[in-house]
Amino acid sequence: MRVLIVTVGSRGDVAPYTGLAARLRAAGHAVAIATHDPFATLVGGTGCEFRPLPGDPRTILDAAALSVRVVPRVVRYLDAVGAALPDAVRPGVDVLVTGAATAPLVGHLGAGLGVPVLGAYLQPAHPTRAFPPPVSSVRSLGGFGNWMSARAVRAVVDGFSAPAVRTLRSRLGLAPGGTIAPPPVVYGFSPAVLPPPTDWPSDLRAVGYWWPEPPADWRPPPPLAGFLAAGDPPVHVGLGSLGDAPRARRFAGLAVRELRRRGFRVLVQGSVDAEPADDGVLLLGDVPHERLFPHVAAVLHHAGAGTTAAALRAGVPTVPVPVQADQHLWARRAVQLTVAPGALRLRTATPEQVADAVTAAVGDPRYRAGARRLAAILAAEDGAAAVLDMVDRLGQ
Template sequence: MRLILITFGTQGDCRPIVALGLGLRDAGHDVLMLGERSAAALAAEHGLAFAPMAGDIQQTLAPGGALHKLMNEGGNVAEATRAFARIAEDNTEAWMAQLAEAAREADGIVFSGLTAYVALSVGEQLGKPVIAAGMFPISPTRDFPSALLPPFKMPGWASYGSHMLINYVLWRMFRPATNAARAKLFGVPPRKAMWRDFPTLYAMSPHLVPRPRDWHADWLVSGAWTMPPQHDWQPGAPLQDFLAAGEPPLYIGFGSMAGFDRQRVVTALLEAVDGRRALFYPGWSGIDVSALPPNFPVVGATPHDWLMPRVSAAIHHGGAGTTHAVAAAGVPSIVLPFAGDQFFWAGRLAALGVAPRYVEGHKIDAARLASMIGFTEQAGTREKAATLGRAIAAERGVANAVAAIERFCGRRGA
């Protein structure tokens, strides 16, 4: 089959789609990925056909960008939807035109994140199977509230209603740009209602998010989509020497997060770590690493499946990819969420006893962070993390997703 994968977002959004693309390619399918430009290098490294899309996610996270306010004020749903709407207004028409051209001879479209209404529109107009790829749950359920809300405890009816409300708000924000692009490119009248009940594959561990019993039969939890192991990868001598010189260190990294109060976070980290061994990955944070002490050596991009089993715990932002990587390694997490679904993942880890209760990234201080580090050092926490890690490491998320995509597309005669 000829399949088009489309996504726009941070590295946490793009890496699972690259992993899925590689799995589809290895199964004999012809794959093209349309993605945010920062994913181009990763796709090229693995020989996956890739075309960059309009927009720059790093710019949206920078001061003045659409997502900057979220990094400093936390998980405000209203602000998040306004930010997403700004991204949609800037890019929807270009994305829709690019996808429509790429998908004309395709057998199916797999989309994730902010490209949802673009992909559903193109699939509808071209008569192509369209499959959603979710990094966090958005399909309505009574089991838990919307992943874009803090992890409140709600009665079932309220949880279900929260999903419906958030999804409707998102559609309302994206609808003007979506309908404008549909009219210009396809000459069709405005669409009023959301799409419903399309096949959805969730790149989530069922050990972190058990599949709700009230979901549609075509909403599946496959397990996380991780990159193939790089068996020949070797760390540089400084990292090897540091790891060999003492106890497993803390890992500290906030991935693609940027635009937050760097000074507040660094001050809390330095005081709370209090001389412990720690590895720091700056990512997109913009943190000045020259000011870090000797017990904070800086690492570049390092395969999570290699590094995480060698650390004692990980302090991170709670992105879906990092959350799964740390959990699969069998080590505890400390989650400092900034926006979006990060609060959801922080809540799931805490509920399983492998992370302390989260503190928002923009509210962290040394005392609270020190207490959180202490939680990860408890024997009970470490035992729970190890048990969870063994279960997640045995999952085969990409293979499950490939089989489901073949089934969904085959059902449409592809």
């Protein structure tokens, strides 16, 4: 079968689908991934076809803020993506697989083409009483409050897509204002990390992670290999897609200096203010987390879904610093699962608090034990197999 995966957003929103694509391809399917140009090499490394989508991947991060000022930019972005989708499927497709951000558009695309659609989501997108909507930084509002706030967020997100959906339906020859049945959805996170809420329908399943596909010929660059061999396992500091923002650079710079003062060796991914000239610090470029994290003592990170999953898989304790969207949910879960001593706030955490948290994560055996216990569970799961099964059934 010909399978097209559609996903947008940051690298962490795209990389997991490379593992899924590689698994589908190994099963004999012809697989393409439609996403943004910066990820063409990432997709090509799987042996799958890359089909370009327009726009700046960071726009989805802006949309997560649910701010009025970003609405015009997000609407224009989704309009451009919607306009490009018919070209992305033109070579032919038998099954469409979509991430959450593009699900409204891909659902109508599938309806217009008569092609089945599978939702393959990385973050919880369905309302529940169990926790507040992941795009929110608030703690639980109680069962009814969580449910209603999730419904409100869903309405806002659907509003972002509404103009693009209208244009796409017109282009596909569908009646204006029509609705579609929601596609089946599987979630690419482990039920051991976030158990599916009991008020979700039984067909919403958390099937386990589908891990990014690392380049087969990847080797650590000599500076990294030498640094890892030169001393104790270092602490990894990286704030993902947020890492180039001025506040994040300042946070990282202060954190690195304090960690060095406490005697930790440090690996840094992303930018830092006043880069330290110190042989106990190494600045990294693009290094696969799945290859790097098993060699570190702890991970100080923004708690994005992909980075959180990579740290859990590696069995290392973490110190989450969530800023937006689902990062707050994964940070809370890391603390609840005893793999992190606590979550910090980017705006208010002092260098001393950062170093204290890292010291606890590395020095308290509870967090190492919790991380290793969870890593053993994840190693026994096969999330991609469930998606492969669903694709096979939809394509029949």
